Amino acid sequence: MPEPQAASRAILDQISALPPSSRPLVICDVDEVVLHLVRHLRTYLENNGFKLLKQEYRLTNNIAEKASQSALPADAVKRLLQDFLDTQSHAQDLVEGADKTLHALAEDWDVLFLTNLPGAHNRPIRERLLASYGFSFPVLVNSGPKGGAVSALSAGRKEPVVFIDDSPTNHTSVQASLPSAIQIQFIADEPFRSNMTQEAHVDFLTGDWADTLSFINALPRSGG
Numbered sequence: 001m002p003e004p005q006a007a008s009r010a011i012l013d014q015i016s017a018l019p020p021s022s023r024p025l026v027i028c029d030v031d032e033v034v035l036h037l038v039r040h041l042r043t044y045l046e047n048n049g050f051k052l053l054k055q056e057y058r059l060t061n062n063i064a065e066k067a068s069q070s071a072l073p074a075d076a077v078k079r080l081l082q083d084f085l086d087t088q089s090h091a092q093d094l095v096e097g098a099d100k101t102l103h104a105l106a107e108d109w110d111v112l113f114l115t116n117l118p119g120a121h122n123r124p125i126r127e128r129l130l131a132s133y134g135f136s137f138p139v140l141v142n143s144g145p146k147g148g149a150v151s152a153l154s155a156g157r158k159e160p161v162v163f164i165d166d167s168p169t170n171h172t173s174v175q176a177s178l179p180s181a182i183q184i185q186f187i188a189d190e191p192f193r194s195n196m197t198q199e200a201h202v203d204f205l206t207g208d209w210a211d212t213l214s215f216i217n218a219l220p221r222s223g224g
C-alpha cells in the first residue's frame with residue numbers, strides 16, 4: 001500500500017467520539033504488546049498439527065503442516081489465523097507489566113489502544129478481556145497499516161506522540177505519516193524479538209514493560 005495513507009472514515013469517526021484533550025498521547029497496540037499472541041499461536045498450531053517453520057516475525061510463508069516442511073499457501077494461513085483468533089482471543093494472557101506501566105503513564109499521558117481486529121465480532125470479546133485485566137482506556141479499531149490513524153490522532157496534541165506496536169509494517173507506516181512520533185517496537189515473544197532487526201526509524205526495540213516505562217519517562221517533552 002502506498003504511504004503515507006489517509007485515515008479511514010471509520011477511524012476518524014472513532015477519533016471524533018473521544019473526549020477532547022490536549023494531554024500528550026501514548027498510542028498502544030494490543031496483540032503481542034499488551035496481550036500475548038505468538039505464544040498462544042504456537043500452542044494452537046501444535047494442537048492442530050501445524051508448526052512455525054522459523055522463529056521469526058512472519059506468518060505468511062512460515063506455517064506448515066507438521067509432517068511436511070512446505071509452507072501453507074497464504075489463503076490457508078489466513079483461514080487458520082481467523083480460526084485461531086475466533087477460538088482463542090477470549091483467553092489471551094496479559095503481557096507481564098503492561099498494566100502497571102500503562103497505568104503509571106496514564107497519570108501524565110492519555111493512553112489509548114489502537115488495535116487491528118479481524119472481524120468486528122471480536123470487538124466486544126477484546127473489550128471484555130482488556131477490562132478483565134483492569135484496563136479502561138479507549139479501544140480504537142483500525143484496519144490496515146496504522147500511519148493514517150496515528151497522524152489523525154496526533155492532531156492538537158503535544159509532541160511527542162508515542163506509538164507502541166510489534167509490527168514492522170505499522171512502524172513503517174507511522175514513520176511515513178508522522179515522522180515526529182516516538183516509535184517503540186514492542187514484541188513480547190522472545191524468539192520473534194531476538195530475530196528482529198531494529199530499523200532506523202524505530203527508537204526502541206524491546207519486550208519489557210519496565211524498560212518501556214523508563215524509556216518514555218526519559219523522553220524530552222515540549223513545554224506546557
Ligand SMILES: [Mg+2]
Nearest residue numbers: 029031032166
Ligand atoms: Mg500487534
